Amino acid sequence: MALDKYERVWLTAVGGLIGSFMAALMVAYLIFDIRLPTFEARVDPANLNSTMFADLGVKKRGENKYDVVMLAKMWVFDAGKDGGNPGVPPVIRVPRGSRVTFYVTSLDVTHGVYVEDHSINLEIVPGQIARQSIPFNRPGEFRIICNQYCGAAHQGMYGTIVVE
Numbered sequence: 001m002a003l004d005k006y007e008r009v010w011l012t013a014v015g016g017l018i019g020s021f022m023a024a025l026m027v028a029y030l031i032f033d034i035r036l037p038t039f040e041a042r043v044d045p046a047n048l049n050s051t052m053f054a055d056l057g058v059k060k061r062g063e064n065k066y067d068v069v070m071l072a073k074m075w076v077f078d079a080g081k082d083g084g085n086p087g088v089p090p091v092i093r094v095p096r097g098s099r100v101t102f103y104v105t106s107l108d109v110t111h112g113v114y115v116e117d118h119s120i121n122l123e124i125v126p127g128q129i130a131r132q133s134i135p136f137n138r139p140g141e142f143r144i145i146c147n148q149y150c151g152a153a154h155q156g157m158y159g160t161i162v163v164e
């Protein structure tokens with residue numbers, strides 16, 4: 001099959017572009033350890049007592065593996081007893097080098113979860129569980145911020161993750 005010269009040039013250019021996008025994805029996945037946010041399951045916000053959200057907090061799942069089960073509501077994040085006193089912005093502690101999987105749902109309106117200096121950005125929709133797993137390799141205090149406008153006291157909706 002004979003290809004026109006320009007057709008061959010364009011096919012090569014497009015192939016190279018797609019190849020470089022794939023390479024960028026692999027670098028993000030394998031070297032920077034980035035995982036995309038995922039839809040985990042549906043829940044009934046009026047009936048969270050029969051779901052994983054009946055037991056909020058930080059769960060150790062293995063060597064350097066933790067789950068954070070958290071509830072977003074106007075206008076606090078609730079991480080159970082592991083987050084400190086109810087009604088105040090939670091402080092979550094994890095050891096340095098751990099991989100943390102967040103499971104978050106909303107009780108009322110759409111919220112967001114963003115962690116300062118880390119590759120996580122979740123949209124928290126009532127009725128859905130959002131999940132994302134990220135590594136915490138640097139020690140420090142990083143704010144968890146609601147980055148979806150959720151009403152009058154939205155600006156006060158935050159928490160802190162302390163990497164020790």
Ligand SMILES: [Cu+2]
Pocket residue numbers: 072073074075110111112146147148149150154157
């Ligand atoms: Cu919010």
